[in-house]
Amino acid sequence: MKSYDVIVVGAGPAGLTAGANASFRGLSSLILEKYDFPGGLPVLLYPDKIIKDHPGFPVGVLGKELSRMLFMQAKNAGAEIRCGEEVLKIERKEGNHIEVKTTQDIYRARRVIICTGIFNVPRKIEALKDTNSPKIHYKVEHPEVFKDKRTIIVGGGDNAFDTAAQISDITKDITILVKDKYAKAKENTVKLVEGLGIKILYNTEITGVLNDEAGEIEKVETTNRETGEKNILSADELFVSIGFEPVRAFLQNNGFEMLDDGSLKVDKNLQTNIQGVFAAGDVIGEVRLIVTACAEGIIAAIHSFETIKKPYWLH
Numbered sequence: 001m002k003s004y005d006v007i008v009v010g011a012g013p014a015g016l017t018a019g020a021n022a023s024f025r026g027l028s029s030l031i032l033e034k035y036d037f038p039g040g041l042p043v044l045l046y047p048d049k050i051i052k053d054h055p056g057f058p059v060g061v062l063g064k065e066l067s068r069m070l071f072m073q074a075k076n077a078g079a080e081i082r083c084g085e086e087v088l089k090i091e092r093k094e095g096n097h098i099e100v101k102t103t104q105d106i107y108r109a110r111r112v113i114i115c116t117g118i119f120n121v122p123r124k125i126e127a128l129k130d131t132n133s134p135k136i137h138y139k140v141e142h143p144e145v146f147k148d149k150r151t152i153i154v155g156g157g158d159n160a161f162d163t164a165a166q167i168s169d170i171t172k173d174i175t176i177l178v179k180d181k182y183a184k185a186k187e188n189t190v191k192l193v194e195g196l197g198i199k200i201l202y203n204t205e206i207t208g209v210l211n212d213e214a215g216e217i218e219k220v221e222t223t224n225r226e227t228g229e230k231n232i233l234s235a236d237e238l239f240v241s242i243g244f245e246p247v248r249a250f251l252q253n254n255g256f257e258m259l260d261d262g263s264l265k266v267d268k269n270l271q272t273n274i275q276g277v278f279a280a281g282d283v284i285g286e287v288r289l290i291v292t293a294c295a296e297g298i299i300a301a302i303h304s305f306e307t308i309k310k311p312y313w314l315h
């Protein structure tokens with residue numbers, strides 16, 4: 001069985017930074033990623049978005065580029081990174097080590113850092129949950145699918161508004177449906193979108209779909225949540241960005257204490273209820289950003305290092 005000082009679960013921003021910083025401190029580290037590629041959400045969900053709020057990039061940086069740089073940094077630091085290998089079980093064993101079982105192998109670690117993120121599955125609109133149409137998009141992989149299309153964007157957050165701005169010059173027209181009275185997106189993004197002439201309907205949600213003869217979505221029925229008024233809107237393409245379902249099963253099945261919002265409970269050193277198992281990033285985050293995920297990855301790596309090199313029972 002292969003042994004490492006630190007095994008990191010997940011190769012998103014938190015995991016890549018945790019692995020890099022464990023390696024910088026001379027610990028042998030292995031990062032395990034269930035997808036065939038590293039990078040986490042920035043490469044999975046918004047590879048071509050220009051991230052504007054990450055420190056150190058005055059004109060922004062593409063999601064895929066930032067992920068690539070984090071990956072290269074972890075690799076150059078000496079971390080071993082294995083993709084396409086999902087972690088299934090984490091178990092503390094007699095003799096003060098932790099066993100990590102994956103889809104391919106079983107490893108032994110002195111410390112584990114969980115960086116699985118929490119949002120892997122996009123939340124679906126109730127009225128569309130049984131519809132499996134290619135016209136419904138949960139991420140923008142190829143912006144050209146919206147070219148010359150009447151596009152409806154559902155969601156009031158940054159991603160919905162950023163996406164509207166991103167595809168505004170190629171679509172036929174865009175309508176954003178925001179279920180609340182206000183959008184949660186940053187004020188300057190909302191102003192930018194308004195300035196582009198994009199229609200925003202507040203208090204509005206999709207309550208039904210109308211299909212064409214071929215059984216494809218042609219129109220949607222919307223309802224104003226305040227007045228109850230119904231409307232029919234033509235829709236060539238729909239982009240839905242209303243959040244993500246928390247992935248609880250993996251953590252619960254491994255005996256981790258969770259908070260009500262589905263995140264992992266940790267102490268001030270980012271240690272979970274299982275001794276020697278730390279966590280970082282969205283999986284614990286109150287503020288869920290790349291920079292905080294990276295910072296927590298560093299904190300978890302430092303505490304892993306300190307507890308290996310200076311165990312508390314020697315103090």
Ligand SMILES: Cc1cc2nc3c(=O)[nH]c(=O)nc-3n(C[C@H](O)[C@H](O)[C@H](O)COP(=O)(O)OP(=O)(O)OC[C@H]3O[C@@H](n4cnc5c(N)ncnc54)[C@H](O)[C@@H]3O)c2cc1C
Binds near residue numbers: 011087115
């Ligand atoms: C649409 C959208 C836009 C965003 N825009 C911004 C932005 O502009 N700026 C910003 O700072 N933040 C943004 N964020 C937030 C940012 O993406 C996250 O805060 C960040 O990715 C969290 O990093 P993480 O490493 O904790 O988790 P993730 O990026 O989710 O990475 C977790 C990784 O763990 C892997 N994994 C999960 N379970 C297992 C397992 N059992 N075994 C092995 N691997 C596993 C996953 O496949 C994934 O690769 C955005 C988020 C979304 C959804």
